Amino acid sequence: MDDLLQQPDAPPEASSARSGRNMFQVFWQHRGLLLLGLVAGLVLGGLSFSRRQPVYRAYAQVLVVKKQSIGSLIGDRNDPNRTLVDDYIGSHLLVIRSPLLIEEAVRKRDLGSLRSLQGGHAAVIIQAGLRAEREVNKDAPVGASSNIINLSYSGSDPGDCEIVINAIIESYKDFLDRTYKTTAESTFELVQEEARKLTKQLKEKDDAYAKFRQDKNLLTTADGLPFNETKIQEYVRREAVKRDDAKELRDRLASVRKAISENKPLPLILALAEKKYDRDAPVAKANVAGAAALEAALFPLQQQESDLTQFYGEDHPDVQRIRRKIEATKVFYKGLDAIVAEVKGPNEQSPAQAAVNALEIELVLAEGNHQYAKSVLEEEVKQAKSQEGLHATDKQYREDIKRTTVWLDGILKRLQEVDTSRGSGGFNAQAIAPPGPGLKVSPVLWQFIFIGSALGLALGAGGAYLLDMADKSFRTPEEIRRRLGLALIGHVPFVHKPSSPVTVTDAAGNSVELDSGLATVHSATSPEAEAYRGVRTALFFSTHGERHKVIQVTSPHMGDGKTTLIINLAVSIAQAGRKVLLLDADLRRPRVHRAFGLTSRVGLAEVLTGAAELDEAVQVTAIPNLSVLPCGRRPGNPAELLTSPAFEDVLDDLRAAYDYVLVDSPPLLAVSDPCVVAPRVDGLILTLRVTKNGRPAAERARDLLIRLKVNCLGVVVNGVGKQGAMAGYGYDYYRHADDYSSPYTTADHDAHEEQGADGGLPALSPAPRPAGQGGGPVASGGPVAGANGHSRPADE
Incomplete structure (x- = not known):
């Protein structure tokens, strides 16, 4: 029996019957509670309206125009792409509502004596009721900004609202005239001092960099890149070519030897060796190959020696290093000639053996060239690594000098602009819509009635919902059918x-x-x-x-x-x-x-x-x-x-x-x-x-x-x-x-x-x-x- 009383899995129709009641039915069932909440909300809204103190608001519009200096006009003539649009109204909105300006208006216009501002700090009361917003022009193009400020002040006396706004506008005008003159002179002095500092710093950095280049004898390209990076790339390509040549000769030699061991026909063996060789072919090939390889290895070294000697002189370390490489190359290829002489076989040889000897000589030369190219690459890489720190320091010098130069150019340009506009510029503020007596804006009866009604209905609906949730009974036969699904x-x-x-x-x-x-x-x-x-x-x-x-x-x-x-x-x-x-x-x-x-x-x-x-x-x-x-x-x-x-x-x-x-x-x-x-x-x-x-x-x-x-x-x-x-x-x-x-x-x-x-x-x-x-x-x-x-x- 216990397991039968467990809640079973109901079919879809029963599940839908168990779903929550329609909220409209719940509210209609408890409509009296909703009506009671509505009445209570209306009463509370009316009482709140009667106890609220009236609030009045005065409005004004101020046009703020930036004066154009002679320098800026000349600059516009020289640069037609320069725009005169300057969104300065955002900062002026903050200035108008700043405590400094409001305190000045209260002090100079004796606003503390107004009846609506008594009983508290006048500046704090004004700041709480003052609003400054940018005029929004719906017909203006997208991105265009308006330079008209909408001012409004809310207070308990309509006449005091007008007086306060007039005092704020006058204080704002005085602030613009006084502040801009002081700011222009201070700005010129600050910019001039900054230009002197940057000029001195740039001179010091140029001297330090010149001394560094003189002491370290670094070779760089016109773009400032290390000179040996280009040589390393060339040596890497050369080493790869020599390695591939040696591999190809090893493969050919292995194929010829395999054909000889398998007693293949001579034409096939010579075809694998690519040429027919006579008795004197290995010696002649070795001599020609050795001379050509030596000439190819010495040419770039001799060219580099000539360039370094012309640039640095005979006693420079890099010139001495290149000359040592030239001597080492000559010694290396002499050793190759000795190896070729050892590989050379007897005068009486068969064509197949002559082909093998020729390939062996070519392989010796190719492997020698590969080893030499590899040693040159390793030497150049080692040399480049030893100078990595110096090149990094050289790059840092150049970038630092470049940044300082850019900063100095900007400061000098700004200094010229400030110097040109010291006698002009600034802002003009004009009230295009003077304030009038304040209009009543609060309280509004319909707002209190609406809010009270909404709150009352919400409370009534909440109460109805809670009552419905707590109610575990069937109220109508229709509810029985709907909930049970029967x-x-x-x-x-x-x-x-x-x-x-x-x-x-x-x-x-x-x-x-x-x-x-x-x-x-x-x-x-x-x-x-x-x-x-x-x-x-x-x-x-x-x-x-x-x-x-x-x-x-x-x-x-x-x-x-x-x-x-x-x-x-x-x-x-x-x-x-x-x-x-x-x-x-x-x-x-x-x-x-x-x-x-x-x-x-x-x-x-x-x-x-x-x-x-x-x-x-x-x-x-x-x-x-x-x-x-x-x-x-x-x-x-x-x-x-x-x-x-x-x-x-x-x-x-x-x-x-x-x-x-x-x-x-x-x-x-x-x-x-x-x-x-x-x-x-x-x-x-x-x-x-x-x-x-x-x-x-x-x-x-x-x-x-x-x-x-x-x-x-x-x-x-x-x-x-x-x-x-x-x-x-x-x-x-x-x-x-x-x-x-x-x-x-x-x-x-x-x-x-x-x-x-x-x-x-x-x-x-x-x-x-x-x-x-x-x-x-x-x-x-x-x-x-x-x-x-x-x-x-x-x-x-």
Whole structure:
């Protein structure tokens, strides 16, 4: 049972039903709270408006024009690309609102004597109310700036606002005239002093660089790059060519030797060697190759020696280094001649051997050239690395001198401009829209009304939302359908029952007391009876006209009126001419037999245990076409009996014998019995009552039915109406769920009483009654009298 009560995965329609309520519905439900918030907001807005002090604001416009100096005009003539646009208004906006200018205006114009500025620091009050903004011209081109300033001042007196703005404009004009003259002279002196400093620094840096070049004897190109970097690149290319030549000769020599070892034809061997060689070919080739290589190696060194000697003189270290390289090169190639002489073979040689000897001589020369090129490259790289620090210092000198030169050029240009414009320039400020008396700008009634209304509605909406979140009840049947995602097949109003049991006569002429909750019998024309017939009609449509249907009726909790619904529904279907059997599967708290004045000595429990046959247990009621299979004596293992295959066999037999079989079962959330019955029936009707905090229980019941994959035909809402909406309609046995889950009883009071009457069956221990139920016996089939004099169904 515990795992069945877990929240299951609901289908999409159930999930959408569980989604939050439409906020418009929430607000409409609590529209009184929204109206109260609106009224409160309006009242508070009106009170705030009446208590606010009036605020007045005066306006003015000031045109600020920059004077053009003679120097700038000449510069414009020389440079037509120079623009006169200078966005200076941004700084002037800050100047107008600066404490310095405002303090000066207060002191010179005696603004502290104004009535609106008394009682505090006049300058602080003015700065708080003063606004300065640039005029925005929507028709101007993109990027164009306006040189008109909009001034405004807000205060408590309209006349004082005009006086304050006039004083600010006059102080602003005085500030421009006084400040520009002082600034022009100071600027010229500062720029002149900076030019002298930069000139001195540039002279010192040029001298230091010249001394550095003289001491270090660095060779650089016209761009200032190290001279040996170009030589290194040439040596790298030369070393790569020599390496490739040696590799190609090694490959050819290997191919010729392989062909000789494999006794290939002579033409093929000579073809691999590329030439036919005679006896004197190796010597001649070696001599020619050696002389050419020596000449090629000495030429660039001799050229470099000539350039260095011309630039530095005979005794310079670089000249001496090049001469040592020349001597080393000559010695190296003499060594190659000796190697070639050793490689040279005897005079009498075959053409193939002559080809091999020639290739060997070429290889020796090529490898010698490669080694020499490699040694020259390594020597040059070593020399370059040794001078890296010197070249870095040389570069830093040149860049520092270049930066200082650029700075000095800019300073000199600025000095010329300042010197030319010292006698002119500055700014002219003119009020093009003089201020007038202040206009009232605050408070505005509609703003307070709007803000108060908005705040009041927001508070009301927040309260409505919180109330809706805290409310766990169903307020309307429509809300039940929307939240549970189940069809509503009936609304049963609150039942006004007779104060005493009603007696009818059965087919045999015997008087039978029926439960006062059977409105379909006692008040056939009442709205309650019509509501039950509406449920019957919905049931007929939900079964699509099929016959032999087994319908289970249950509820989430006790007190939802499921037994009252099932007995009236059974009577309504029987009155429609259908053969109906009412099965009491509530083996813990059976009450169906009492509603029809029947006994419960033999019933479903005895049929399931094999103590009685089905025909013996079924009893005919005083209602035509309606029979009842009571519970019988309450067993000690009700859940196990309902789980047994015998129960399913009983349902199959009843399904074949009756048009409709209505099964009354305990509440879903109380015990596991209804969960055992539900999968064996053809459909299920869930009944519930609109009660406080009843929504979570109904949703849990819905989720449980979804998990069991039960065919839920719909929901019947009980107790709809003024009294029924919150009234507790039920009986004491179902007051708490733990009463249902209490330890199993082994007998009930009715069975004990009936056994004592005829002595036919062994007595069972009487079941204990809940506190407050009373200890006296209850007449078989009789109702239980309520405290208000109305009779209630004995179960719910």
